[in-house]
Amino acid sequence: MNFDKLWIIIRREYLNIVQKKSFLLATFLVPLGILIFAVIEIASITMVEKEKYTVLLPQEKASIFQEKEYELTNTTDLTFQIVDQPLDSVKKRVQGNEGELWINPPQKNQIKEYDEGPLTITSTKTLSEGVKKEIRKQIGKRIRAFRQQKQGISDEQLKKLDFELNLTTTKIDKKTGEESKGFKYLTMIIGGIMGFAIYMLVAIYGQILMQSVIDEKSNRIVEVIVSSVKPFQLLLGKTVALISVAMTQMIIWGVLSVLIYMGVGLFFADQFDPDAIANAGVSVSEVQNKWQEVEMEVASFNWSVLLLMPIFFIGGFFLYGSLYAAVGSAVDNIQDAQQLVFPISLPLILSIFAGINILQNPNSTLSVVSSYIPFFSPMTMPVRIAATDVPWYEVVLSIIVLILGFLACIWVAAKVYRTGILMYGKKPKLKEIIKWVRTS
Amino acid sequence: MSNYFLELNSVTKRYDQHLAVDSVSMRVPRGRIYGLLGPNGAGKTTSIRMITNITVPDEGQIIFDGEPLQPEHVNRIGYMPEERGLYKKMKVKDQIEYLLMLKGLSTKDAKAARENWLEKLGLTDWTNRKTTDLSKGMQQKVQFITTVAHEPPLLILDEPFSGLDPVNTQVVEAEIRRLNAAGTTIIFSTHRMEQVEELCDNIALINRGKLILEDDITSVRKRFQKNAYLIEFTGDKSEISNIAGLEVKELNERDAMVRIPEGEDAKYLMRHLINTNLEILKVELHLPRLNEIFIELVGKDAPVAAQRDQ
Numbered sequence: 001m002n003f004d005k006l007w008i009i010i011r012r013e014y015l016n017i018v019q020k021k022s023f024l025l026a027t028f029l030v031p032l033g034i035l036i037f038a039v040i041e042i043a044s045i046t047m048v049e050k051e052k053y054t055v056l057l058p059q060e061k062a063s064i065f066q067e068k069e070y071e072l073t074n075t076t077d078l079t080f081q082i083v084d085q086p087l088d089s090v091k092k093r094v095q096g097n098e099g100e101l102w103i104n105p106p107q108k109n110q111i112k113e114y115d116e117g118p119l120t121i122t123s124t125k126t127l128s129e130g131v132k133k134e135i136r137k138q139i140g141k142r143i144r145a146f147r148q149q150k151q152g153i154s155d156e157q158l159k160k161l162d163f164e165l166n167l168t169t170t171k172i173d174k175k176t177g178e179e180s181k182g183f184k185y186l187t188m189i190i191g192g193i194m195g196f197a198i199y200m201l202v203a204i205y206g207q208i209l210m211q212s213v214i215d216e217k218s219n220r221i222v223e224v225i226v227s228s229v230k231p232f233q234l235l236l237g238k239t240v241a242l243i244s245v246a247m248t249q250m251i252i253w254g255v256l257s258v259l260i261y262m263g264v265g266l267f268f269a270d271q272f273d274p275d276a277i278a279n280a281g282v283s284v285s286e287v288q289n290k291w292q293e294v295e296m297e298v299a300s301f302n303w304s305v306l307l308l309m310p311i312f313f314i315g316g317f318f319l320y321g322s323l324y325a326a327v328g329s330a331v332d333n334i335q336d337a338q339q340l341v342f343p344i345s346l347p348l349i350l351s352i353f354a355g356i357n358i359l360q361n362p363n364s365t366l367s368v369v370s371s372y373i374p375f376f377s378p379m380t381m382p383v384r385i386a387a388t389d390v391p392w393y394e395v396v397l398s399i400i401v402l403i404l405g406f407l408a409c410i411w412v413a414a415k416v417y418r419t420g421i422l423m424y425g426k427k428p429k430l431k432e433i434i435k436w437v438r439t440s
Numbered sequence: 441m442s443n444y445f446l447e448l449n450s451v452t453k454r455y456d457q458h459l460a461v462d463s464v465s466m467r468v469p470r471g472r473i474y475g476l477l478g479p480n481g482a483g484k485t486t487s488i489r490m491i492t493n494i495t496v497p498d499e500g501q502i503i504f505d506g507e508p509l510q511p512e513h514v515n516r517i518g519y520m521p522e523e524r525g526l527y528k529k530m531k532v533k534d535q536i537e538y539l540l541m542l543k544g545l546s547t548k549d550a551k552a553a554r555e556n557w558l559e560k561l562g563l564t565d566w567t568n569r570k571t572t573d574l575s576k577g578m579q580q581k582v583q584f585i586t587t588v589a590h591e592p593p594l595l596i597l598d599e600p601f602s603g604l605d606p607v608n609t610q611v612v613e614a615e616i617r618r619l620n621a622a623g624t625t626i627i628f629s630t631h632r633m634e635q636v637e638e639l640c641d642n643i644a645l646i647n648r649g650k651l652i653l654e655d656d657i658t659s660v661r662k663r664f665q666k667n668a669y670l671i672e673f674t675g676d677k678s679e680i681s682n683i684a685g686l687e688v689k690e691l692n693e694r695d696a697m698v699r700i701p702e703g704e705d706a707k708y709l710m711r712h713l714i715n716t717n718l719e720i721l722k723v724e725l726h727l728p729r730l731n732e733i734f735i736e737l738v739g740k741d742a743p744v745a746a747q748r749d750q
Contacts, residue, residue, distance in 0.1 A: 002511075008541050016530075220525030224586070227492040227519040228542035230511070422494070424523065439456065 005229045009237030010244070017208070017245045027249050031256040038260070052077045053123075053131060056094065056102040059084045063107050069149075070142040078134055091122070098124055105139050111146060187305075188359055191386020194309050195355040195379045201250075202316045202378065203348055205242045206324040210337060212238060213328030213421075222421045231418035236410075239321050243314055250310075305385050311399060316378025318406035320348060322413035326433075329420030336427040343430075351379040362388035371398050374405025412437050442506050445470040445594060445625040446491065451500035453486050460486040462649040463500065468627060468642075473620055475640035475657070476629040477730075479738050483649040484629055485522065488596055491627075492519045505593065515544035520587040522598040522629075526571045532558075532582055533567040539586040553589040561585060561611065576603045584612055588619060595619065598629045613639070633731040643730070647738045661727040664736070668726040669709055671696045675718035683712045697726060 017023055055078055057065060062082050064070045072080035083090060094102050101124075106117025119139055121132065148158060216222040225234055327340045351370070358367040358380055370376040371384050371394070381398050384390055419436040420428075428436075446468040453461040461483045468474045478484050489495045491502060493514050502509040505516070526535055533554060540550035558564050561581045571579060580603045588595060600616070601609045616639065620626055628640060636643060636657075643660060645653040653660065671680065672695045680696050681688055686709075690697035700708050706723065713720055 005542055005544075008538070012538055216527075219528060220521075220523045221527055223494070223521040223523055224519070224525070224539065224583075225542065226494050227517070227521070228514055228539070422489070435456070 002229070002233065006233050006237050006240075009229065009234060010241045013212070013238050013241030014244050017242070018248065023245070023249075027252050028256075031253055031260060035260045035263075051125075051128070051131070052079070052099065053127075054079045054081055054100045055135060056090055056100055057082045057105070058087050058090045058102060060087060061104050061107070063105055064111070064146050065105065065139075065142060070146055072138050072142065075134060078131065080138075094122060095124065101127070103135060103139075106143065111143055112150075117143070187386045190305070191383045192355070192359055194305070194386065195383040196352065198309065198313045198316055198382065199348065199352050199355070199379045201246050201313055202320050203345075205246050205317060206320045206344075206348075209238060209242050209321050210324040210328035210341070211334065213325045213417075214331060214334055214337065217329065217421055218332055226418075226421065231421060232414045235322070235325055235414060235417050239318065239325065242321065243317050246313065246317070247310065305382065308382060308385065308395070312378040312382055312402070315374075315399065315402040315406055319374055319378070319402070319409045320344060322406070322410045326413035326416040326420065329417040330423070330428050330433055331420075332424060332427070340430065340433075347375040348379075351376040354380050355383045358383045359387055372401050374402045374409075377402050441470075442503075443470055444468060444503075445505055446627075447503040448487070448491075449501045449503065451487070451490060451497045451502060453483075453490060453495065454498050459649050461490070461497075461646075464646065464649070464651045465500075466644050466651060466654060468625060470625055471620070471623050472641040473616075473626045473628055473639050475636040475643040476627055476646070477631075477633075477636065477643055477734060478646035482646045482738075484646055485598070487646065488519070488521075488598065488627070488629065492517055492596060515590070516592050516594060518543075518587040518590065518592040518595045520583060520595075520597045520600055522602075524583055524598075526579060526583060526586075528572045529570050531568055531570055532563065532574070535571060536582065536586050536589065540590050543590040543592075545590050550590075553591075554585070557585040557589045560615070577605055577608050580604055581608065581612070584615070588615070591624075593623070594625050594627070596627045596629075599631070600628070601630070601632070601635065633729065633734060637730050645734065645737060652737055657730070660733065661730070664728045664733045665725065666728070667700045667702065667704070668728070669698055669700065669706065670722070670724045670726045671698065671709075671713070671720065672722040673718045673720050675716070679716045679718055683716070686712070 055072070057072070057080065059066075059082060065072055065080075066082055074080055083093075085093070090102050094100050102122050104118070104120040104122070106119065110117040119136065121127065121135060216225070222234075229237075323344045324341070327337050327344065330340060331337045354366060354370045354376055357364070358370070361367060362384055367380070367384050367388075371381040371390075377398050381390075381395070385395065415437045416433055420433075444467045446466075448464055448466040450463045450465055451461055452459070452463050464483070464487060466487075476484055476487070486495070490497050491504075491509070493509065493511055504510075504513045507513075530538070536554040536558070537547070537550045540553055541547065545553065554567075555564075558567055561584070563578060563581060563585075566574060566578065571582070574582065584600065587597070595616075597616070600612060604612060616626065616628075628636070630636060640657055642656045643653070644651060655663070668689065673680075674694065677691055677693060677696065680686070680691060680698065683698075685701050687699040688696060689699060698709070706725065709723060713723070
C-alpha cells in the first residue's frame with residue numbers, strides 16, 4: 001500500500017468537504033441556533049413581563065395588611081398602596097388605569113376560621129404569572145406570620161418543624177447483590193444522546209460518502225484516479241477523510257457547547273436568582289433539589305464513556321460507510337441507489353429502536369445481544385454502557401467483534417467497489433452485485 | 441534494452457462467461473506511436489485497463505520496459521481513458537496538482553509541471569477557475585495536461601481529440617508529436633482512421649477479444665493492396681473496360697480504379713495501356729485506406745464503429 005498516495009487522497013477529500021459552505025453552515029450555525037434557542041428560552045423566563053403595577057388595597061378590605069407588622073413590601077415591579085376610598089371608586093379607578101389593579105385578600109375572620117381563604121385580583125389587563133405569583137407569595141407570607149404569631153409559635157419552634165425529604169432510589173443487582181444508585185437521569189440522557197448522535201453521524205456521513213462515490217463515477221473521473229491508485233486506496237482514503245470530517249465537526253461542536261455553556265452561565269449569572277425562578281412558577285426548593293441531584297450525578301458519572309463514542313463511531317462508520325460506498329459504486333445516479341441502499345439502512349434504523357428499548361430495559365436480552373452484533377453495537381453499546389454497568393471485558397469484546405465485522409464489510413465492499421466503479425449502463429440487481437463479490 | 445517498450449504475452453481476461461480478451465500478444469515498439477484499433481466491445485478498453493494496472497489479467501504476462509508489470513509502474517504511465525472526466529467544482533490548478541501528485545510527483549514538481557503546461561496550452565488565465573466554468577475543449581486540454589505533465593515514458597490516449605475543435609486538435613496533436621519525438625511511447629486508440637494514418641507508426645487490430653492484425657502501417661497497407669491501380673487518362677473511357685483480364689472497380693471520365701490478375705504487376709497494365717488510344721497521365725499503385733482494411737477485417741459490425749463520430 002502506497003501511504004503517500006493514500007495521504008494525498010485523504011487530504012483532498014477532507015479539504016473538499018471541510019471547505020464547503022454546507023459544512024461550515026452546519027458546523028457553526030447549528031450550535032448558534034441552539035444558543036439562540038437557549039437564550040430565548042432563558043430570557044423568556046427571566047427577562048420578559050417587566051410591566052410595573054400599582055397594587056391598590058382598599059381601606060375597607062385592608063385586613064391585617066394595614067398593620068405595620070404585616071405590611072406588604074414593594075418590589076421593583078409592584079407598588080402596594082392602601083387607599084382610603086370606597087370600593088366603588090377604587091373599582092372605577094382601576095377600570096380607568098391600565099397600570100393599576102386592586103386586590104381583595106382574605107379578611108381577618110377568614111384567616112382565623114379557615115385554613116384556606118380567597119384572594120381576588122382585579123385588573124383591566126391579563127396579568128403575567130410572575131405578577132400573580134408575587135402578590136400571592138407576599139399575602140401568603142403575611143398570613144402565615146399572622147397565624148404563627150396568633151398561635152404563639154416562635155421562629156425557632158417553627159424551624160424545628162421543617163423537615164426536608166431527600167429522595168434517592170437504590171438498585172440491588174439480582175445476582176451479585178451489589179447496590180447502585182437507581183435512576184440515573186443524566187447518564188441515561190447522555191447515553192441516549194450518544195447513541196443517537198452516532199446513528200446520525202453514520203447515516204449522514206454514510207450518505208455523503210455514497211454521493212461522493214456516485215459523483216466520481218458519473219463525472220467519469222474515477223477511471224483516471226484508479227489508473228494512479230488502487231481502487232481500495234481511493235475507497236479507504238475517502239472513508240478515512242469522512243471520519244476525520246465527522247470528528248472535526250464533533251470537536252468543534254464540543255468546544256462550542258462548552259463555550260456556549262460558560263457564556264450563557266456568565267451572561268445570566270445575575271439573572272438566575274431565586275426570585276426569577278419563583279416568578280417562572282417553580283418553587284425554589286424544587287429547583288435546588290433537582291440541581292443538587294444533577295450535580296451529584298455529574299460528579300458520579302463515568303465520563304470515560306464519552307471516550308468510547310469516537311471508537312464506536314469509527315467502527316460503525318467503517319462498517320456502514322464501506323457498504324454505502326459499495327452501493328454508490330454500483331449505480332450511476334442517486335435515484336438508482338435508493339432501492340439498493342435499503343438493506344443497509346434497515347439495520348441502522350432498527351438500532352435506534354433497539355437503543356430506545358435499551359434505555360428503558362438496559363439489562364434485557366435485546367440489550368446484551370445487540371451490543372455484540374456489529375450492525376447494532378456502535379449505536380446500542382454506548383446506550384447500554386450509559387444506562388447500566390457493563391464490565392470492561394464485555395466492552396472490549398464488543399469492540400473486537402465490531403472490528404471483525406467492519407473488516408468483513410470492507411472486504412466485501414472493496415470487491416463490489418472495484419468492479420462497480422467501472423461499470424456503466426443499466427442498474428445492477430443485488431444478485432449481480434453478489435456475483436461481483438464472488439468472482440472478483 | 442528491449443526494442444519493445446511494452447509486451448503482452450498471451451494475455452487473457454474473462455468476465456463471467458465472457459472472454460473479453462482472448463490470448464492477445466502485442467509488441468509496442470519503443471518510442472513509436474502504436475494505434476490500437478477495433479470496433480466497440482472488441483476488448484480494447486479491457487486490454488488498456490490491464491496495461492494501466494486497473495485490472496489484472498487472468499492469464500498471460502505483461503512486460504513493461506523489460507520488467508513484469510507491477511503496481512509501481514503506474515507512475516510511469518499517462519492514461520487518458522475514453523470515459524474520462526474531472527472534478528467539476530475543483531479549481532483547474534488544484535485539479536492538475538492533485539492528479540499529478542497521485543502519479544508520484546512532489547508538490548513542488550507538480551506545481552512546476554502544471555504552470556509549464558498551462559502556459560503551453562494557453563490556459564494560464566483559467567488556473568483559478570472551476571472546471572465547470574471551462575468550455576468542453578478547455579476541459580479536454582486540462583485533461584490532457586493531467587495525463588502527460590508528469591512526463592511518463594508511456595502514454596495511453598483513448599480518443600484524445602474528442603471534443604476538440606480543429607484548432608485545438610492541431611495544438612494537442614503537435615504536443616503528442618513533440619512528446620513522441622522526445623522518446624515517449626504512445627498507444628493511441630481511436631475510431632478515426634484518418635487520425636491513425638496520420639499519426640501512427642504501427643497498428644494493432646482487435647476484434648471479439650482477439651488480435652487479428654499487428655504490423656507497421658505501411659506494411660499493412662501493402663499487404664492489403666490487392667493489385668489495385670489508379671489510372672488517370674484522357675480519351676474514351678470504354679477502352680479501359682475493353683482491356684482483357686482487367687477488373688474495373690471504378691470508371692470515371694478521367695480516371696479509373698482497376699485490378700490486375702493475381703501474379704501480374706504494373707508492367708502488365710502498362711503493356712495493355714500502350715495498345716489503346718488513350719493518353720495516360722498517371723498510373724499509380726493504390727494502397728487501401730485503413731478504413732477499408734478495417735471494414736474488410738472486422739466485417740459487418742465495423743462500419744458503424746468506424747464512422748462513429750465523437
